[in-house]
Amino acid sequence: MEVILRTARKNRLTSTYPMAGFLAPTTQKPTLLKFVTRHGILFGLLSSCMLEAGIVVNADFSRDIVSGTNPGTNPAPVLYAGTGPAPDSNTLWNDLQVALSASGDSGSNTVTHPLQxxxxxxxxxxxxxxxxxxTSGFNASFNSTVALSSSAASLQNDRLFSSTGQLATLKIQGLNPAKQYGLYFIGSGSFSTAFTVNSVVKVASGNAYDGSWTEGGEFVSFNAITPSATGEIVVGIQDGTAPIDSFGVISGLQIVERPSQFIYANSATTTGGQFSASYPPSNLMNSGFTSPANSIDTTVNYLAANNNYATASGTQFAPFNLTFEFATPTDLQGLHVWNYIYRNGSTGGNTSDTNGVNSYTLTFYSGAGGTGTTIGSVYSGTLAKAKFNALNPAESVFFNSTYSAVRSVVMRVLSNHGSTVFTGLNEVAFSGASSTSASITSFSSSAPFVQRPATPTLSWSVTGDVTTLSISPGIGDVLPLTSGGSGSISVSPIGEQTYTLTLNGSIQQTISVVGLPTKEKVHLYLCIGQSNMQGKGRVELGRDPN
Known part of the structure; x- marks a missing residue:
């Protein structure tokens, strides 16, 4: 049986605005999604369809030499048509041409604000x-040497800038206040520039693109920014090297809508022990939050007991693990953390902000409890301190790629923010959804050993986009034996035999079964008598004396 779903896009027309050139209309062909049911399993050609697909918006800044003045006779801008540092394979960019005015805000041949x-x-x-x-502070736009549209030079050569150390501001508007956004700011290949969002400053040193995008060189990024209630994010742009008296440059901007799926792991364990019975790792999932916007209120008396996880005293420096386990394979795109905070008393007495996690790594596994195959590369990061007298939402971290079919995540805590007593966390959740990627959910035997000729039964369950399924040694293809994602087969092991279930040629699980030898009859003969007995008192082995 085949189920075919068709989705069609109408032709999309872009609008033209004063001083702004936009992309020409494009015709989108219908998108074909094909799902095939084979042996009772649904196979999808789009393995990540269950994950939210956030939008990405790219902007390329340049000078409009047609609508405004053109001092220095700049060449025409070249719209970039390649990928940027954001995790997006599409290459469509908005052409944001900025015209100069004979009587602009900073004098002749400068920008007039606001420009929308x-x-x-x-x-x-x-x-x-x-x-x-x-919004304000931009002095001028500039087009440099003409480059091929497929070359990153076409993005970095054309730019918009402030001068003499002035702070320029731009607003990103029309965002969803309930979502979070990743921002990627691309500088020129010549000028160090400081980008500021929510009082956090990051500097792009001004490297020219050399074949790979380098954080802090060609660009800087802000991982997860929540817009204001009106859907805005304000960005500051300024010279990034002291003395602050030169240019602050932006050549490109990428806006990435982050996924909003919010899930907890099903369980958590630790190698760090716990401070007392009131601080188990299960506390990391007991607040009932539904989004990273949920907050811990430290403006009032807040007791950490029964709310936080805290290690046993003395494990604050030694690395320890927190293992988060999911009941079924899960595709993960991000992490939400409410760091440790303790406040006892309305005046903030007995408080400390040094116990929270600082540096950490995340390792993703296909099996429960940090077992099975390692998925993707190890992710490394740092977390900020929680704040007193504040509403503390989650610190969200989104990965540059999806970790698919994860059963467990090991968070290895490497340091805290200075405590010499213990390390703690308040709450931990993830961004993700049940996996549609191919995975083995179980592979087992009906008995660990059997006496031949009895035959144990191997059973398995698989999910996702399954193309091949086999068991070795000596069994081969078991896809025809699989219905509704599950199957079984009887085997006859001789001695200890390890069976390997292989999904799609690379995903594997093993099970060992022992086959004991067949039972055989043993004949025993008992001889009773004395050594000098003769005649009828003698009994011959193996013969009936009667």
Whole structure:
């Protein structure tokens, strides 16, 4: 049986605004999604369809030499048509050409504010309601040497800048206040620039693209920013090297909508012990939060007991593990952490902000309890301190790629923020959804050993996009024996035999079974008598004396 779903996009038209050139209309062909049911299993050609697909908006800044003045006779801008540092394979960029005015805000041949670019187009060609406004402080735009549109030089050569150390601001508007966004700011290949979001400053040193995007060189990123209630994010742009008296440059911007799926692990264990019975690792999942916007209120008396996890006293420096386990394979895209906070008393007495986790790594596994195959690369990061007298939402961290079919995550805590007593966390959740990737959910035997000729039964369950399924040694293809994702087969092991279930050629689980030898009859003969007995008192072995 085949189930075919068709989705069609209408032709998308972009709008033209004063001083802004936008992409030409494009025709999108219908997208074909095909699902095939084979042996009772649903196979999908799109393995990540259960995960939220967030929009990505790309912006390339340059000078509009047609609508405004053109001092220095800059060449025409070249719109970039490649990938940027954000995790997105699409190559469609909005052409944000900034015209100069004979009597601009900073004098002749400068920018007039505010300048609005509305309803930008997503990188996949879909329309959005996202706007970019140049609010204040930009001096001029500039087009440098002409480069091929497929070259990153075409992005970095054309730019917008402030001068003499002035702080310029732009607003990203039309965002969803209930979502979070990743921001990627691309500088020029010549000038160090400081980008500020929510009082956090990051500096791009001004490297020219050399074949790979380097954080802190060609670009800086802000992983998860929540817009204001009105859907805005304000960005500051300024010279990034003291003395602050030169140019602050932006050549490109990528806006990535982060997924909103919010899930807890089913259980958590630790190698760090616990401070007391009131601080078990299960406390990391007991607040009932539904989004990273949920907060811990430390403006009132807040007791850590029964709310936080805290290690046993003395494990604050030695690395320890927290293992989070999911009941079924799960695709993970991010992490939400409420770091440790303790406040006891309305005046904030007996408080400490040094116990929270600082540096950590995450390792993802296909099996429960940190077993099975390692999935992807190890993720490393740091967490900020929690704050007193504040509402503390989660610190969200989104990965640059999806970790698929995860059964467990090991968080290895490497340091805290200075405590010499213990290390703790308040709450931990993830961004993700049940996996549609191929995975083995179970592989077992009906008995660990059997007496031949009895035959144990091997049973398995698989999920996701399954193309091949086999058992070795000596069994081969078991896909025809699989219905509804489950199957079984009887085997006849001789001695200890390890069986390997292989899914799609690379995903494996093993089980060992012992086959004991067949029972055989043993004949015993008992001889009773004395050594000098003769005649009829003698009994011959193996013969009936009667």
């Amino acid at each position: 670019f509305s309803n930008l187009t997503a990188s996949d060609g879909a329309p959005t309601g996202i706007d970019i406004q140049l």
